[in-house]
Amino acid sequence: MSRVTQCFADLRSKGKKALIPYITAGDSNPSITVPLMHAMVEAGADLIELGIPFSDPMADGPTIQLACERSLKHQTSLNDVLVMAHEFRQKDQTTPIIFMGYLNPVEAMGYQTFANKAQAAGVDALLTVDLPPEEGSELVEILRKAEIDPIFLLSPTTTDERIKKISDSGNGFLYYVSLKGVTGSTTLNITEVADRVERIKSIASMPVGVGFGIKDATSAKAVSAVSDGVIVGSAIVKIIENNLDDADTISSEITALLTSMRQAMDA
Amino acid sequence: MPSTINKDLSMLDLSNVDLASVDWNAFPDKQGHFGIYGGRFAPETLMDAIEELEHAYNNLKNDQQFQADFDNDLRHYVGRPSPLYHAQRWSNELDGAQIYLKREDLNHTGAHKINNTIGQALLAKHMGKPRIIAETGAGQHGVATATIAARLGLECVVYMGEVDVARQAPNVYRMKLLGAEVRPVTSGSKTLKDALNEAMRDWVTNVDDTFYCIGTVAGPHPYPEMVRDFQTIIGREAKQQSLKQTGRLPDALVACIGGGSNAIGLFHEFLADLDVDIYGVEAAGHGLETGEHAAPLCKAKPGVLHGNRMYLMADDNGQVIEPHSISAGLDYPGVGPEHCFLKDIGRANYVAVTDDEAMQAFHSLTRIEGIIPALESSHALAYAMKLAPTMNSDQQIIVNLSGRGDKDINTIAAREGIKL
Numbered sequence: 001m002s003r004v005t006q007c008f009a010d011l012r013s014k015g016k017k018a019l020i021p022y023i024t025a026g027d028s029n030p031s032i033t034v035p036l037m038h039a040m041v042e043a044g045a046d047l048i049e050l051g052i053p054f055s056d057p058m059a060d061g062p063t064i065q066l067a068c069e070r071s072l073k074h075q076t077s078l079n080d081v082l083v084m085a086h087e088f089r090q091k092d093q094t095t096p097i098i099f100m101g102y103l104n105p106v107e108a109m110g111y112q113t114f115a116n117k118a119q120a121a122g123v124d125a126l127l128t129v130d131l132p133p134e135e136g137s138e139l140v141e142i143l144r145k146a147e148i149d150p151i152f153l154l155s156p157t158t159t160d161e162r163i164k165k166i167s168d169s170g171n172g173f174l175y176y177v178s179l180k181g182v183t184g185s186t187t188l189n190i191t192e193v194a195d196r197v198e199r200i201k202s203i204a205s206m207p208v209g210v211g212f213g214i215k216d217a218t219s220a221k222a223v224s225a226v227s228d229g230v231i232v233g234s235a236i237v238k239i240i241e242n243n244l245d246d247a248d249t250i251s252s253e254i255t256a257l258l259t260s261m262r263q264a265m266d267a
Numbered sequence: 268m269p270s271t272i273n274k275d276l277s278m279l280d281l282s283n284v285d286l287a288s289v290d291w292n293a294f295p296d297k298q299g300h301f302g303i304y305g306g307r308f309a310p311e312t313l314m315d316a317i318e319e320l321e322h323a324y325n326n327l328k329n330d331q332q333f334q335a336d337f338d339n340d341l342r343h344y345v346g347r348p349s350p351l352y353h354a355q356r357w358s359n360e361l362d363g364a365q366i367y368l369k370r371e372d373l374n375h376t377g378a379h380k381i382n383n384t385i386g387q388a389l390l391a392k393h394m395g396k397p398r399i400i401a402e403t404g405a406g407q408h409g410v411a412t413a414t415i416a417a418r419l420g421l422e423c424v425v426y427m428g429e430v431d432v433a434r435q436a437p438n439v440y441r442m443k444l445l446g447a448e449v450r451p452v453t454s455g456s457k458t459l460k461d462a463l464n465e466a467m468r469d470w471v472t473n474v475d476d477t478f479y480c481i482g483t484v485a486g487p488h489p490y491p492e493m494v495r496d497f498q499t500i501i502g503r504e505a506k507q508q509s510l511k512q513t514g515r516l517p518d519a520l521v522a523c524i525g526g527g528s529n530a531i532g533l534f535h536e537f538l539a540d541l542d543v544d545i546y547g548v549e550a551a552g553h554g555l556e557t558g559e560h561a562a563p564l565c566k567a568k569p570g571v572l573h574g575n576r577m578y579l580m581a582d583d584n585g586q587v588i589e590p591h592s593i594s595a596g597l598d599y600p601g602v603g604p605e606h607c608f609l610k611d612i613g614r615a616n617y618v619a620v621t622d623d624e625a626m627q628a629f630h631s632l633t634r635i636e637g638i639i640p641a642l643e644s645s646h647a648l649a650y651a652m653k654l655a656p657t658m659n660s661d662q663q664i665i666v667n668l669s670g671r672g673d674k675d676i677n678t679i680a681a682r683e684g685i686k687l
Binding site for chain 1: 312315460463472475583584
């Protein structure tokens with residue numbers, strides 16, 4: 001059983017939901033990424049989503065675009081992100097690491113080389129935003145052989161037929177994008193999310209994590225109540241944006257945000 | 268070889284394919300692939316909208332009424348057919364092949380771009396989308412989109428990099444006069460590729476009521492196919508005109524390549540005519556060896572951006588490199604997937620000319636023929652200046668004069684130190 005599947009199973013047996021924070025690797029400085037990953041686990045994160053910075057993040061809003069730009073100023077490469085994952089694994093053998101990014105850096109490295117390096121580094125999953133299952137069969141096969149879960153997105157407009165197709169291609173969990181829009185959008189309709197997650201779960205037998213629009217303890221609690229986990233991205237990245245060179249404040253404020261979410265979700 | 272080459276072709280070495288056996292209309296396949304290129308590399312949030320577009324286009328492309336509306340607009344609104352003009356003095360000056368110019372510069376709005384925006388805007392109207400968005404670099408596609416949006420009464424928003432907004436002020440004002448909202452893009456390198464990113468973000472957010480009018484033969488399937496289909500009028504006319512005016516087909520075709528829409532528009536009709544040599548001309552900028560160019564077909568490897576696989580200027584880590592060209596319309600790091608396929612299979616030659624060579628061609632045509640070409644088209648002209656002298660005077664070259672140069676006079680004056 002993969003670390004991701006194991007993690008969701010353990011949470012389920014405890015009656016808990018997954019808290020999944022996202023940071024862009026190398027933002028605002030490559031030196032803060034690994035300590036921040038440990039701090040987030042300490043604050044209650046169950047899985048970590050680590051963004052691979054990309055020059056053209058077309059599905060992301062301004063917050064994550066800027067995070068990519070800050071990271072790329074330090075020339076953070078996919079190889080560097082793999083090294084960070086490996087370093088994290090030295091101290092933490094249980095928390096799943098999900099790589100999230102766009103296809104081109106993975107293509108540039110080569111699918112097989114990436115899979116080998118990711119497996120060696122202890123990476124558990126890969127989500128490539130611009131790779132739908134129709135184009136992904138080759139990568140999916142290589143990832144599965146390397147015991148890395150391919151994670152795919154579902155959106156409010158995904159048809160039942162596609163939900164089936166996507167769930168057949170993915171492993172670990174399905175990532176439901178709760179809004180029409182880019183990352184960092186604001187309004188969230190909980191009833192609609194609940195309906196969609198129920199619909200997805202009636203078709204696919206996998207945990208469903210919900211991302212986009214979760215920014216505080218209240219929204220985390222509300223969304224986790226109707227799903228298997230919440231992904232928190234822009235709200236965390238925004239803290240980095242507001243405290244660029246102040247690693248201590250970044251760490252303490254992110255810790256405070258995640259702690260409040262964890263408490264609200266577990267209450 | 269079967270007439271429908273499927274995606275298994277991606278496994279083959281395309282350089283060994285017998286060109287005479289290829290059915291050029293079999294591309295792309297149903298999934299939008301031209302060999303390994305093209306496809307649909309889009310976020311899930313866009314999939315439904317893209318499928319809706321594909322469905323609508325497939326229904327309409329063989330619909331007689333739709334085609335009649337399209338042809339009617341091309342004739343009476345754009346002014347087609349555009350002439351095929353024998354540039355006699357220029358041919359004599361170059362002392363080689365006879366050069367014929369396909370005069371897309373004479374279209375309404377001054378470039379080939381309008382052929383495509385009319386097609387897409389009619390489609391948007393059929394789909395009941397009241398809002399149309401576009402990206403633009405030099406502003407030509409933005410102006411062409413704003414123009415047809417005005418005529419059809421559609422709301423229009425154009426994304427344009429902040430750098431380009433400053434470089435192309437007259438076109439920005441044109442779009443505003445036409446009723447479009449121009450949104451400057453401040454992310455990334457603030458140029459065309461970032462405008463495309465931002466338009467995609469808009470589309471993801473407003474997917475219910477918005478039609479995204481892409482300006483070139485790139486993007487997720489069906490855009491490369493659809494935009495090509497709207498632009499092939501160029502080649503169909505040129506072929507008829509060549510036969511009528513000269514009694515035979517040309518020996519060579521030359522067109523400039525940014526994303527590649529004017530080029531594919533000219534080339535596609537001639538792909539099966541293997542005696543017709545095809546040259547796509549990229550922007551070598553300061554020189555291919557300097558790294559400061561916009562010539563992915565000449566100097567880059569395949570990659571994935573903006574919804575399709577294509578030759579893409581990127582560094583070893585897969586980060587997209589900002590291209591350089593004096594011509595804003597060629598200033599794009601990728602190129603349409605069909606060109607990538609034509610390169611690999613060996614049906615078309617892809618070459619590049621520098622900023623300086625394009626400038627020389629610009630002046631040469633202007634002074635000798637009294638035609639001021641766009642800087643983009645000047646790249647095609649510059650290559651024709653090299654090619655013509657290597658051919659005989661009874662041979663013929665068709666150059667796609669894709670746009671007129673009025674929009675570029677500020678750029679040219681500034682480069683030559685002249686204050687207007």
